[in-house]
Structures are given as structure tokens and as C-alpha cells.
Amino acid sequence: MLRSSQPLTGPNRKRCREDEMLLGMVLDEGERGFIIDTRSAQAAKQARMTGGGTEPKSSYPQWRRLHRPLERGRPLQESFIKLVEACNDTSINMDRWLSRLESCRWLNHVKAALSTACLAAQCMDREEASVLVHGTEGTDTTLLVTALAQVILDPSCRTLTGFQGLLEREWIEAGHPFHLRCAHSAYSHARLKQEAPLFLLFLDCVWQLSRQFPFSLEFSERLLLTLFDNAYASAYGTFLCNNEKERCLCKVKENTHSLWAWLSQPGEKKKYLNPLYSHNALVIWPSVEPQSIQLWQGLFLRWIRSSQYLDEAWAEIQRLAEGS
Amino acid sequence: VENVRLLDRLSSRKAALGTLYLTATHVIFVENGSETRKETWVLHSQISSIEKQATTATGCPLLIRCKNFQIMQLVIPQERDCHDVYISLIRLTRPVKYEELYCFSFNPKLDKEEREQGWKLVNLNDEYNRMGIPNNYWQISDVNRDYGVCDSYPTEVYVPKSATAHIIVGSSKFRSRRRFPALSYYCKDNNASICRSSQPLSGFSARCLEDEQMLQAIRKANPGSDFIYVVDTRPKLNAMANRAAGKGYENEDNYSNIKFQFIGIENIHVMRNSLQKMLEVCELKSPSMSDFLWGLENSGWLKHIKAIMDAGIFIAKAVAEEGVSVLVHCSDGWDRTAQVCSVASLLLDPYYRTMKGFMVLIEKDWVSFGHKFNHRYGNLDGDPKEISPVIDQFIECVWQLMEQFPCAFEFNERFLIHIQHHIYSCQFGNFLCNSQKERRELKIQERTYSLWAHLWKNRADYLNPLYRSDHSQTQGTLRPQMAPCNFLYKFWSGMYNRFEKGLHPRQSVTDYLMAVKEETQQLEEELEVLRERLVNLQKSQLTDNKVKSKQQDQSKQLGLSTSNNSLANTPQEYSNDLKSFPSRSPSQGDEEDSALILTQDNLKSSDPDLSANSDQESGVEDLSCRSPSGGGCLPSEDSGKDSDEALFLA
Numbered sequence: 015m016l017r018s019s020q021p022l023t024g025p026n027r028k029r030c031r032e033d034e035m036l037l038g039m040v041l042d043e044g045e046r047g048f049i050i051d052t053r054s055a056q057a058a059k060q061a062r063m064t065g066g067g068t069e070p071k072s073s074y075p076q077w078r079r080l081h082r083p084l085e086r087g088r089p090l091q092e093s094f095i096k097l098v099e100a101c102n103d104t105s106i107n108m109d110r111w112l113s114r115l116e117s118c119r120w121l122n123h124v125k126a127a128l129s130t131a132c133l134a135a136q137c138m139d140r141e142e143a144s145v146l147v148h149g150t151e152g153t154d155t156t157l158l159v160t161a162l163a164q165v166i167l168d169p170s171c172r173t174l175t176g177f178q179g180l181l182e183r184e185w186i187e188a189g190h191p192f193h194l195r196c197a198h199s200a201y202s203h204a205r206l207k208q209e210a211p212l213f214l215l216f217l218d219c220v221w222q223l224s225r226q227f228p229f230s231l232e233f234s235e236r237l238l239l240t241l242f243d244n245a246y247a248s249a250y251g252t253f254l255c256n257n258e259k260e261r262c263l264c265k266v267k268e269n270t271h272s273l274w275a276w277l278s279q280p281g282e283k284k285k286y287l288n289p290l291y292s293h294n295a296l297v298i299w300p301s302v303e304p305q306s307i308q309l310w311q312g313l314f315l316r317w318i319r320s321s322q323y324l325d326e327a328w329a330e331i332q333r334l335a336e337g338s
Numbered sequence: 339v340e341n342v343r344l345l346d347r348l349s350s351r352k353a354a355l356g357t358l359y360l361t362a363t364h365v366i367f368v369e370n371g372s373e374t375r376k377e378t379w380v381l382h383s384q385i386s387s388i389e390k391q392a393t394t395a396t397g398c399p400l401l402i403r404c405k406n407f408q409i410m411q412l413v414i415p416q417e418r419d420c421h422d423v424y425i426s427l428i429r430l431t432r433p434v435k436y437e438e439l440y441c442f443s444f445n446p447k448l449d450k451e452e453r454e455q456g457w458k459l460v461n462l463n464d465e466y467n468r469m470g471i472p473n474n475y476w477q478i479s480d481v482n483r484d485y486g487v488c489d490s491y492p493t494e495v496y497v498p499k500s501a502t503a504h505i506i507v508g509s510s511k512f513r514s515r516r517r518f519p520a521l522s523y524y525c526k527d528n529n530a531s532i533c534r535s536s537q538p539l540s541g542f543s544a545r546c547l548e549d550e551q552m553l554q555a556i557r558k559a560n561p562g563s564d565f566i567y568v569v570d571t572r573p574k575l576n577a578m579a580n581r582a583a584g585k586g587y588e589n590e591d592n593y594s595n596i597k598f599q600f601i602g603i604e605n606i607h608v609m610r611n612s613l614q615k616m617l618e619v620c621e622l623k624s625p626s627m628s629d630f631l632w633g634l635e636n637s638g639w640l641k642h643i644k645a646i647m648d649a650g651i652f653i654a655k656a657v658a659e660e661g662v663s664v665l666v667h668c669s670d671g672w673d674r675t676a677q678v679c680s681v682a683s684l685l686l687d688p689y690y691r692t693m694k695g696f697m698v699l700i701e702k703d704w705v706s707f708g709h710k711f712n713h714r715y716g717n718l719d720g721d722p723k724e725i726s727p728v729i730d731q732f733i734e735c736v737w738q739l740m741e742q743f744p745c746a747f748e749f750n751e752r753f754l755i756h757i758q759h760h761i762y763s764c765q766f767g768n769f770l771c772n773s774q775k776e777r778r779e780l781k782i783q784e785r786t787y788s789l790w791a792h793l794w795k796n797r798a799d800y801l802n803p804l805y806r807s808d809h810s811q812t813q814g815t816l817r818p819q820m821a822p823c824n825f826l827y828k829f830w831s832g833m834y835n836r837f838e839k840g841l842h843p844r845q846s847v848t849d850y851l852m853a854v855k856e857e858t859q860q861l862e863e864e865l866e867v868l869r870e871r872l873v874n875l876q877k878s879q880l881t882d883n884k885v886k887s888k889q890q891d892q893s894k895q896l897g898l899s900t901s902n903n904s905l906a907n908t909p910q911e912y913s914n915d916l917k918s919f920p921s922r923s924p925s926q927g928d929e930e931d932s933a934l935i936l937t938q939d940n941l942k943s944s945d946p947d948l949s950a951n952s953d954q955e956s957g958v959e960d961l962s963c964r965s966p967s968g969g970g971c972l973p974s975e976d977s978g979k980d981s982d983e984a985l986f987l988a
Contacts, residue, residue: 101825108644111825112635122627132912140909229845290847299909301841304630305620305831319819319826326811327744330804334851337858 015138015145016040017160017188019152020051020058023067034073040144047077048137050130052149052156054083066150077146082130084155085123087210093119094211098200101314120218121307127155127219129302131162139167139297154212157190162219169295173232174286178274181241185213191256196246213245218310223300225308230294234328235312237277237286242313244273289328289335339419342367343397344378345411347621347838358412360426363440365402367410380404381440383717383764385431390424393417400424405715405762407617408837432719436771439717439764441786448787456791457783460694460701466496468689470526475499475559481506488516490672490708490773496521498555505555508548512539514585517671519552522679522703525686528661529560532653534679534707536671537570537577541584545592553593553665560663565595567656567664571649571674573602580669596665601649603674604642606714606726612638613727620834640827646674647735650681651818658686658815672709677732679703684736685816692748693797696736697790700757701768704729710772715762717770733758737830742818745804745811750848751832753793753800758833760789803851840910 021033041047049069051058058068058081069077085093096118100106106114115121137145145163149155161184170176186192194208217238224231224238245253251270255261276282300306312321339358344367346352354376356369365385369376384404391399398420402410414420433439448456472478476496481503483493487510497506497520510518517536524531533556538549557566570577570587577587577600590598604612619625619633634640656662664682668674680690680703689695703709711717713724733754740747740754761769767786771777793800805812819826835841 108641108827109635109638112631112640115825116628116631116635119628121631125627129912132909136909136912227845228847229850290850297909301910302912303841303910304625304627305829305835306841307627308828309825311825315825323743323745323811326809327804330745330806330809331847331851334803334854334858337854337861 015134015147015160015163017152017156018146018148019156020053020061020066020148020150021069022065023062023070024065025062027062027067027070029070029073037069037074037077037146040146041076045076045143047144047146048134048141049074049077049079049146049148050134050137050159051079051081052084052086052130052147052159053081055081057083061150080133082126082133084126084130084149084158085119086149086154086212087208088206090123090210090212090215091206093123094214095200096120097314101318115309121304121309123215124218124222125302125304125307127158127162127215128222128300128307131159131166131219132299132302134159134163135166135297135299138163153188153190154195154210157184157188158212158216158219160184160188161216165220165223166299167297169230169293172230172294172298174237174283175278177231177233177237178277182274185216186252187258189257192245192253193256193260196253199246214242214313217242218313221310221312222307223298224288226300226306227294227298228288229290229292230298231288232291233286234288239313239316240277240286248273250276289332339414339416339423341415343413344369345413347409347411353413358414358423360423360430362430363443365410365427367412378410380408380410381763381765382427382430382433383440384408384759384762385427386716388424388427388431390420393420402427403617406759406836407620407834409621433717434719436718436780439770441764441767441770444765444787446787446792452791453787454783456788459788459790459794460697462492462698462702462706463494465698465702466521466524469524471496471521471524473526475529476521476524476531479503479506485775488518489775490515490710491517491520492706492708492774496524498559500558501552501555505548505551508546509552512544512546512549513537513671514539515670517708518549519556519665520707522666522707523657523683523686525657528657529562529663530657530661531556531560531663532657532679532682533663533665534671534675534703535665535667536675537580537585537667537669538588539584540581540586540589540592542581542586544584550593553588553596556663556665557595560661563660563662565597565662567653567662568593568596568598569601569649569653569664569666569678570599571601571603571666571668571678573604574600576605576669585669599652601645601652601678603645603649603668603678605669606673606728607723608638609642609728609731610726612642613730615639616834634829640829643731643734643738644827646677646731647681647738647818649674649678650685650735653678653682654685654815657682672707673714673726673728676703676707676709677728677735680732681735684739685818688746688812688814691746691812691816693753693794693800696749696753697793701790704732705768706774708773711761711769712772712776715769717764729761730758734830734833737833738827739816739818740802741828742826743811743816744802745806745809746816747802748805748807749800750802752848755833755836756793756800757789765789766792798852801852803848803855 021030022028037047051068053061058066061067068079071079097115097120100111100114100118103114134145134147137143147156147159147163161180164171164180164184165177168176171180190213191208192213195210195212197207198204198209199211220231221235221238224235244250248254249271250273251261251266252273254266254270255264261267277286309315311319312324341355342358343353343355346354354367354369354371356367356371359366359368363382365380365382367378369378380402384406385402386405387403389401389403391401393399397413397415398417400412400414400420400423402412404410414423436442466472466478475498477499479495479497479501480493481487482491482495485491485493487507506518510516513519514536519533519535522532522534538546553566553568557563560566568588572580580586588596588598590596615637616634616639619630619637622629622633625633653664653666656664666675666678680699683699683703684690684696687695690699705711709729710724713720714726714728716725736747737751737754740751760766764770766789767777767782768789770782770786771780777783831841
């Protein structure tokens with residue numbers, strides 16, 4: 015699986031031999047690959063007007079392009095804000111709650127993200143084909159897809175350390191602009207600039223996976239909540255800045271502590287482990303039917319409803335699983 | 339009929355080829371498999387509708403919808419055969435006499451004694467005793483011993499001490515269907531009670547002294563409060579409309595010391611339509627998130643569930659927190675009243691959250707109080723307007739509570755699903771007819787078997803591993819959050835998509851934890867034994883220093899595999915439109931590619947090993963209760979227990 019940003023085809027259908035060669039080298043003779051473009055076909059076409067575009071078939075004959083539009087940017091942040099508002103709204107009647115939930119479209123985004131990641135995984139696991147994922151800049155929906163696909167495909171990404179490694183690779187080092195994206199969360203009244211909850215969407219998708227495969231992830235929901243918290247506000251430098259270059263310039267490694275270091279302390283670590291975990295060597299294929307995708311109550315209702323009974327249940331599960 | 343295809347609803351490419359059989363009691367589809375010979379059994383009683391669809395090139399489609407939400411999509415090659423099957427099924431699924439029902443031929447090979455014992459498992463007399471009755475305030479009355487006062491009530495009713503036979507009879511004449519106020523639940527801690535009845539025949543201004551005395555008697559039976567609540571579970575408009583027909587509701591001016599309240603649960607027709615709409619959403623092919631949420635809201639189903647729950651919460655609060663007795667009624671007092679009383683009882687009393695207690699609850703508030711099982715669930719062919727998912731809604735309320743309070747119930751989701759299943763299956767005699775009187779006339783207990791005994795025998799399958807009787811969640815009253823809480827109501831895909839394997843994970847937390855629990859228990863027992871032995875050894879060899887002790891390692895890893903990872907799952911169709919996957923040639927136009935649907939040929943099989951059948955009892959009847967899940971008499975489910983599990987903690 016590869017990731018990139020969009021090719022700069024432009025209105026004049028420019029070609030780039032090096033780019034074609036690079037992609038050509040990935041595939042063997044007669045093999046084919048898939049390009050998953052996270053923009054709609056129309057949006058991708060329009061991108062040409064501003065210098066961007068798509069890989070033309072003729073120049074990349076072994077690659078088949080699939081468009082799977084995923085929401086990003088302002089609309090995604092608004093979806094997030096709307097959802098949080100809806101959850102906080104005590105005045106909604108039951109007979110309007112679901113349409114309100116629908117109007118936020120957050121669950122639609124979860125479904126779309128999971129479906130696209132599954133598609134990428136299917137290409138690799140079933141078709142045994144290579145996959146190139148890109149959107150516009152390759153820093154948002156691209157990373158969502160590649161990271162999620164790896165959780166689906168690779169059991170080692172489902173361990174605690176493996177997952178941390180995945181986050182380091184596919185989100186932090188890959189240059190997801192955390193500083194811009196997580197400048198403000200859902201309650202802020204500030205004027206939105208470049209905020210967008212892609213990372214939260216990723217965590218939500220991972221949570222959906224943990225719900226559908228309760229034995230297959232080594233970490234618990236608590237880890238996901240902690241990651242969410244730290245992406246927006248943290249005592250650690252892990253999610254600072256927008257890319258490696260900025261982190262170097264700011265000397266993040268010299269001046270801050272790493273979240274991973276703290277999480278991996280034995281006393282801390284055990285809080286984030288899933289008591290039901292058992293290594294599952296298979297690919298985990300989630301159901302993306304609407305019935306299978308649920309509102310992540312642990313996050314969105316975290317401060318609204320008591321989690322006492324569910325916490326008690328988890329404590330009981332822990333107790334049983336430890337055979338005490 | 340041979341060469342019939344059974345289609346998979348979610349994956350339109352998956353079809354099994356096999357033979358279709360029609361017997362006196364079942365529809366059976368046997369797959370022409372090599373090893374598995376998978377069988378799908380459906381009881382006629384379960385079938386709610388049969389739809390013959392337009393003939394296509396591949397054959398004549400026949401869609402069978404079941405009351406337990408199973409859907410069989412068959413394709414029969416010859417039109418003639420299809421028509422024959424259709425006509426036969428129409429007749430078979432509309433029995434005219436009770437004797438046609440499966441429970442009269444079902445034979446689990448128990449002797450008469452065992453059959454009787456099975457029926458004695460749940461005893462309502464014992465239950466009222468457990469509540470603390472009879473006592474100074476409540477007594478048993480035999481005024482209805484020959485069903486002379488009310489033929490839909492049981493022979494034994496519990497009434498306030500000060501309610502004489504004269505008062506009861508008088509009150510019954512003033513109540514719809516003569517269903518006078520009677521005790522449903524008594525809280526011995528504070529003497530508050532839940533009573534139930536039907537609507538008074540008050541019209542616009544009629545009064546009845548005895549009925550007013552009856553309510554006073556209920557109030558007096560609770561010295562801790564000087565008033566009672568009267569809860570009418572209907573919407574106000576409906577209740578008012580009833581007044582024009584000479585019925586209606588209690589006027590606070592006429593009945594001293596009552597506080598009257600409407601709760602607003604819709605009637606059986608609205609509920610029937612609501613379920614219908616929800617099932618239509620479930621039948622959508624590849625719905626979007628929006629389609630689903632809109633469709634679900636449109637059906638109003640969860641709104642109704644919440645309304646029933648809210649009513650139960652109100653009543654439980656009145657009893658537990660205010661110590662005030664409540665009289666509940668709707669129109670006839672056998673639908674909404676039953677739902678609301680049983681939800682309230684469940685919230686109030688932890689006993690009803692045990693397996694045995696739940697059986698008792700259903701027996702008390704539904705069976706004995708004359709809920710019209712035959713009319714509502716169509717045992718026999720009858721008026722379609724009487725059909726309504728009343729008890730289904732109650733069962734769902736219980737599930738919603740289980741999701742909110744995972745440690746509070748002794749039983750698990752599978753228990754609820756199987757009960758719902760058997761209410762429609764007519765395999766056991768508990769839920770036949772419309773009243774205790776009818777069941778006794780038919781001699782149900784002598785001619786059929788009790789579901790409770792069957793479930794009890796298999797209770798290990800139905801336990802909730804998180805339940806502990808000493809847990810804080812299991813003590814006392816359950817207090818669900820009332821508001822804001824719309825989001826707490828989830829769509830129950832374990833019930834309404836029960837047979838759609840693709841939707842459910844194969845990893846069952848419940849089963850795993852139960853297995854862990856059992857093994858832990860065994861190990862602890864072994865440890866005890868060894869400890870004792872050690873003590874004895876040490877005693878007998880005090881002077882001998884060569885005593886070796888072998889102790890179990892307490893923290894030994896349980897060698898359990900977490901269910902069947904190999905069954906895990908197969909990828910679904912992760913695309914919106916269902917155009918088939920284009921050919922493998924890489925040269926295509928520069929257009930957006932059509933949906934990627936990969937062939938399922940070389941996918942890992944998701945079907946479990948079906949050779950492990952349930953207890954083989956013998957005879958033809960026995961085959962009918964075979965199920966792969968080893969749970970005894972259940973209809974076919976395509977996979978093992980695993981697919982039935984949906985116990986997820988949020």
C-alpha cells in the first residue's frame with residue numbers, strides 16, 4: 015500500500031516520466047494495481063483547473079482508479095460540531111432524535127471511511143494487488159484510509175505497541191497537520207480555519223472495529239479516548255506541530271516528553287489493555303451496514319450520561335478474564 | 339421440490355441449491371452440499387407472510403417472512419411447483435383448530451410425570467407468597483373461581499383486604515370486559531402496590547359506587563400514602579374518544595384521593611404499523627446511513643419503546659420513591675397495561691431479573707392476566723387487525739435495559755430471543771389461546787409441554803456471565819436515566835437482523851466469559867480439594883519432612899481459545915452500487931470505476947460445523963427441533979450460537 019498526494023496533471027494534462035516510472039516499478043509485469051482517490055470523480059477532474067488532477071489511464075496503464083469520496087475540511091468539522099450539539103440538546107424528543115443524528119452526518123462519514131479502508135484492504139488481501147491511496151494533499155483522508163486499512167489487515171497493528179507504531183508512521187511522521195486540524199474542538203466559537211476531525215474519525219472507526227471484534231484489539235476504548243484528548247490538548251509533545259520539519263525546528267524531542275513513553279509505563283499501560291484480547295491472525299472484516307455502526311457513546315456522551323454501569327461491567331469482565 | 343435456490347439476502351450472489359420439503363409442521367430446505375448438507379427448518383407457525391414474486395429467467399421467487407424476523411428468499415424453477423408450494427403454505431400457515439398446532443404433536447420424549455413437573459416449575463401462588471401475601475392488607479380472592487366474574491382473568495386474584503366480593507363484582511360490571519382492579523405487584527418494604535384493570539365504563543358522567551370503593555380499598559391497603567395514582571397508558575385523545583362510546587377514564591372528582599395521569603402509549607394498530615415500517619427498513623438492500631436513520635425514525639419504533647419504558651419508570655418511581663400505589667389501565671387492560679406493569683416490576687424487584695423470576699413475571703402479568711396470545715400472535719388464522727407486537731415490545735424494553743445495565747440481569751440476550759421465538763412457534767403450550775379459561779378447557783397442561791421447563795433445562799446457555807447476585811447493579815431498584823436519554827435506545831439488530839450472519843461478529847463475548855467462568859470455578863474447586871488433601875497430608879505426616887505438595891498455580895492461563903477466530907468473517911460488499919466487478923483486464927476507460935465487488939469464491943467459509951446437532955431425541959418430531967446450536971428446540975439458524983450473540987458493551 016502506498017500513499018501520496020494528487021498528481022499535478024493540471025489543465026494541460028502534463029505528464030511526469032519519473033512519477034510514471036515510480037508507480038510502474040511497484041508492479042510486476044502484467045500485474046495491476048488500484049488507485050483509491052478519496053475525491054469524487056468530479057472533484058478530481060475539477061482539481062485539474064487548479065493544477066492538480068488524476069493519473070490518466072494512458073500514462074498509468076497498469077493502475078485502475080477508484081473514486082471513493084470522503085469528507086474532509088470544514089464540512090467534517092461542522093459535522094462534528096453538529097453531533098456534539100445534538101448530543102447535548104436535552105430538548106429533542108425521541109421522535110426527532112434520529113433525524114437530528116442523521117443531519118449531522120457523522121455516522122455517514124464513519125461508514126464511508128470504514129468502507130473505503132475495507133476496499134483498500136480487499137484489494138490487497140483478496141485481489142493481491144497493490145494499492146495507492148491519495149486525495150488532494152495526502153495528509154488527511156489519505157492517512158485515514160491507509161491507517162485504518164492496516165488495522166484491518168495486520169494483526170500486529172492491533173497490539174498496543176503496534177498501534178502506537180501505526181500512529182507514529184501513518185499520522186505523525188506522515189505529516190497529518192495536527193496543529194492546524196486540532197486547533198479547536200467542537201465547543202469552540204472561534205472562526206474556523208483549518209480544523210477538521212480526521213484523527214477523531216479514525217479513532218471512531220477503530221472503536222467500531224473494537225466493538226465488532228471485541229477480542230482482536232489489544233487496547234481498550236480508554237486508549238482511544240486518551241489519544242483523542244491528547245490530540246487536542248496535551249502535556250506531551252507527541253501531537254505537536256504539523257510535520258517532522260516543524261517538530262525539528264521547534265526541537266520538540268529535546269523540549270518535551272513523549273506520550274508513548276508515559277503510556278508504556280507498566281502502571282499506566284495496564285489501564286489501556288483490553289482484558290479480552292487474544293491474538294487474531296486473520297484479517298478482520300467489519301460489517302458496514304448501518305445497523306452495525308453505532309454512535310460512539312463513550313466519546314460523544316462522555317460528559318452527558320453516567321458511565322457507571324458500563325464501567326462496572328468492564329470491571330467485571332476484567333475480573334473474569336483475569337480468572338481471579 | 340428439487341433444484342430450489344435459497345438466496346442470501348445481504349449477498350445477492352450467494353445462493354444455495356437444494357431441495358425444498360413441506361411437512362405438516364415445517365418448511366425445510368436441505369442444501370445439496372458435499373459435506374455439510376445444511377438444513378434450514380421453519381415452523382409454519384412462524385410464517386407471517388408468503389409473497390409470490392414475478393417470475394424471472396432464473397425461476398419463480400417466493401419470499402417467506404417469519405414472525406421471528408427470518409426471511410427466506412427461495413427461487414423455484416417451475417411456475418407450477420411454485421404455485422403449489424404457495425397455495426399449500428397459505429393453508430398450512432392458517433390453522434383453524436388448535437390441534438393443528440405443533441405443540442400437540444411435539445414429543446420431547448418425557449414421561450407424564452416430567453411433563454407435569456415442567457408445568458409446575460412456575461407457580462404464581464408461590465410468587466405472591468414471596469411478595470408477602472396474603473397479609474394484613476392483601477388477600478387472595480376466589481370470587482372468579484369459575485370465571486364467573488371475568489372470563490379473561492385467572493381463577494385466583496389478589497385484592498385488598500377491604501374489598502369484599504360484593505365490591506369486586508360491582509366494580510367488574512363497571513369495567514371494560516369486566517376486568518376489575520387486581521394486584522400485579524406488592525412492595526412489602528413500603529406497602530405500595532401496582533394494580534391493574536381495564537378502563538371504567540364511565541362515559542361522560544356515569545358512576546359506580548363499588549368501583550369507587552374498590553379504588554379506596556387499594557388506597558387503604560397502603561397506610562403510608564393518602565392517595566393513589568391512576569395511570570391511563572393511552573394518549574389523552576384516545577381515552578376521551580372512548581367516552582363517547584360509554585367508556586373512558588376516572589374522574590378525579592368522583593374518585594376520592596386519586597391523582598390521574600395519561601401516559602400516551604399508542605394502540606395496537608399503530609404498533610403493528612410501526613413494526614411493519616421498521617422491517618421494511620431492514621429489508622432495504624444496501625441502505626445508506628441516512629436511509630436507515632430516516633427509515634427507523636419514520637417507523638417510530640424506538641419512540642414507542644421509550645414511551646413504554648418511561649411509563650414503567652414513572653410507576654416504579656411512584657412505588658419505590660414516593661411509596662404511592664398505582665392503578666394502571668389502558669382500554670382493555672391486556673396490552674399496554676401488561677407491558678407497563680411488567681417493566682415497572684422488573685425495575686423494582688431484582689427477583690424478576692433472574693431467569694426464574696423473569697419466567698414468573700411473564701406468567702403473572704401476561705399469561706395469567708389474559709393477554710390475548712392467540713389474537714396478537716396469530717396462533718390460529720384470525721383477524722389481521724388483532725395482530726400486534728405487544729410482547730415483542732416488552733421483550734425489547736428488557737433488552738434495552740440489559741444494554742444499559744449489563745450486570746443487572748441473570749440471563750442474556752439469547753434468552754430473550756428464544757422466548758420471543760417460542761411465543762410465535764407454538765411448539766410449547768404456554769402461549770396458546772387468549773385466556774387461562776381457554777387453556778384449561780383445552781387441557782393444555784395435559785397435552786403439551788412447558789417452555790419454561792425446556793429453557794430451564796438449558797439454562798447454562800442463557801446465563802449472563804457478568805451477573806453476580808451480590809453486585810451493586812443487581813440490588814434494589816434499577817434507575818434508568820430518564821433524560822436526556824434518547825441516544826440510549828439502540829436498534830436491536832440481534833433480534834430484527836437475527837438471521838443475517840453478515841451483520842453479527844462471530845466472536846461472542848458472552849460465551850467466552852461463560853466458559854472462563856466455568857473453568858475458573860472448576861479450577862477453584864480443584865484447588866479446594868487439593869488444599870484439603872494437603873492439610874490431611876500434613877496432619878498425617880507431621881514428623882516426616884519429605885512431604886511434597888503440589889499446588890495448582892492459581893494464575894495458570896486458561897487454555898481457552900477465544901471462540902472461533904477462523905469463523906471470523908468474510909468481507910462484505912463495501913460499495914454502494916452493486917455493479918459487478920469489471921473484468922480483470924487492466925485496460926479500461928478513464929472513467930470512475932464501477933463498484934468493486936469481489937467474488938466470494940475463495941473466501942474462507944463462515945459456516946460453522948453443523949454436524950454437532952442438539953440432543954437427538956428420536957422420531958420425526960425430534961428432527962424438527964434440531965438446531966446446530968445445541969440448544970434443543972429451536973428453528974434453523976444458519977450458524978451456531980455465535981451468530982446469536984450480540985452482547986456488546988458500549
